[in-house]
Amino acid sequence: MADLFDNNPTVDRSAAAPRPLADRLRPQALAEVIGQDHVLGPEAPLGTMLVSGALSSLVFWGPPGVGKTTIARLLAHETDLHFVQISAIFTGVPELRKVFEAARIRRGNGQGTLLFVDEIHRFNKAQQDGFLPHMEDGTILLVGATTENPSFELNAALLSRAQVLVLERLDHAALELLARRAEAEMGRPLPLDPAARETMLEMADGDGRALLNLAEQVMGWQVEGELDTARLTTRLSRRAAQYDKSGEAHYNLISALHKSVRGSDPDAALYWFARMLTGGEDPRYLARRITRMAVEDIGLADPQAQTICLHAWETYERLGSPEGELALGQAVTYLALAPKSNAGYAAFKSAMAAARQTGSEPPPKIIRNAPTKLMKEQGYGAGYAYDHDAEDGFSGQNYFPDGMARGAYYTPVDRGFERELKKRLEYFGKLRAKRQT
Incomplete structure (x- = not known):
């Protein structure tokens, strides 16, 4: 039987070969696709297009294994378009030219072509531009698939000619x-x-x-x-989490971690911290980011927060992974439970804006340095009041440029240590007013 099978050119050996379960269960109609009703439902984008008979070029954006290829194949079937599938990983310019030429001949014979491009984000700008004339003259109806954010990876010209549909991970x-x-x-x-x-x-x-x-x-x-x-x-081995250290997942997860800390939720913060570690993120990157959180979102409401982050960072450098990651996790917990204030951050931004606006305004002469006789003759340092000799150790002099209105940039919150700083600021404000009168 084996010899007969091997020597018979009419036998389709692929039909006799075992097919993987995923292939056997591939949906045969769009109604059989699972988990994408927000795209395929009667009132959803694709459902509406099919009912109206006006299918446009598309980009499917979503994680692996959610049906991008299957939906594209079924769309071609339901619209009587010839289905052609290529991968951006294995297709170069010569192959693309052959695909476009075949589609042009097919169109001349009365049949359209649905060109499905897997991993379309891997094509460079010039290659992506190469699709445009063929999309515009109707030679192809393009359906791209990508796991990366199209806003970052695809040309604006291509995106303007295609509708982006987001496919969700299966719940x-x-x-x-x-x-x-x-x-x-x-x-x-x-x-x-x-x-x-x-x-x-x-x-x-x-x-x-x-x-x-x-x-x-x-x-x-x-x-x-x-x-x-x-x-x-x-x-069974647990499937590795989907995480791209240079892609959108990276930025989404660090945003989730930062906002969980800012929202004073240590459990959520630790979860996103752990998600990034299990995804392979560099702990040194996380150490730098949590130190930034201490400076940006806690500031002087808890001056110890920044020190704890720096110590955790140093501990990681000494211990390495995985022991040192515990120190970073403890810093994350401390930050989440610390009093929050962005007053220092906001004050710095306001001061920077004022500095850019005032340009090269010099300091008032009373606080300029006077190391030479000529400078003293010009009035540098004249009239300066040494604060330690003043009543209450505070002179109340103006230190802003002459003619510039006094700036008020730092407004501490009534939380944590900044509550004490707020009292001090108000105290010096009253003394300043008293000295000026």
């Missing part, structure tokens, strides 16, 4: 529905107890393809009864 309900489809396809339930089943869904991390691959592995095991979580996790 728990969608993953559970997908697991049930897998069980129906395999003809038996997954050999997992309820807790282990939940663990497997969590391991997929919102990726439908990953879930089906995990389910296929589990179905292939020869086990008696049901596996618990401990036995499952010894057989």
Whole structure:
């Protein structure tokens, strides 16, 4: 039988080869796509386009395993367009020219082309510009797929000709529905107890393809009864979290960490801190950022906060990972629970703005340095009151440029140590008014 099979040129060997579960469960209609109703529903963007018969070029933005390729293929089927799929990773200019020429011939024969470009953000600016004339004259209907923020990665000219649709990671309900489809396809339930089943869904991390691959592995095991979580996790490796240290995920997570600290939520702050560490973020970057948080959002409301961050940073440099990360985590907790004030930050920005506006205004002569006789003759330092000799150790003199209105930049809050600084500021304000009268 093997010889007959091998020598028969009419036999489709690919049909006889086993197909992965994810391929067997690929939706055959848009109604079967799971978890993207906000895009595919009757009132959603794609649903509306299909009903009206006016499908435009699109860019699908979303994480892996949420159906970008499948939706593009099904759109071509439902609109009677010829489906062509390329990857920006493996396609160069010569290959693109062949694709466009074939689409042009196809169009001349009365059939349109839906060109699906996976990882479209990997094309450079010139390559992206190459799509524009073919999109404009109707040679192709472009559907791009990207895991990166299109605002950062795609040309404005291309984005102006395509609608960006955001595909979401699959939630728990969608993953559970997908697991049930897998069980129906395999003809038996997954050999997992309820807790282990939940663990497997969590391991997929919102990726439908990953879930089906995990389910296929589990179905292939020869086990008696049901596996618990401990036995499952010894057989399966947890999927690495999606995290790009130079992409949008990086900025989203550091923003979440910073805002959780500012919002005085230590639990949320520690969670995002841990998410960044497990994603492979450099702890030194985190040390620098949490020190910035101490300066920007706490400031003089708790002067110790900055010192604690610097000590945690130094501790990390001495201990390294993972022990040193504990010190950084403790600093995050301290910052979240510290009194908050951006008064120092706001005062600095206001002072910088005033400095730019006033240009080269010189200091008043009373506080200028007078190291030479000529300078003294010009009145430098004349009339300066030595504050230590003044009543209450405060002269109340004007230290702003002559003719410039007195600036008021620092307004401490009534929290933490700044409550004491506020009292001091008010005290000196009263003394200044008294001296000036």
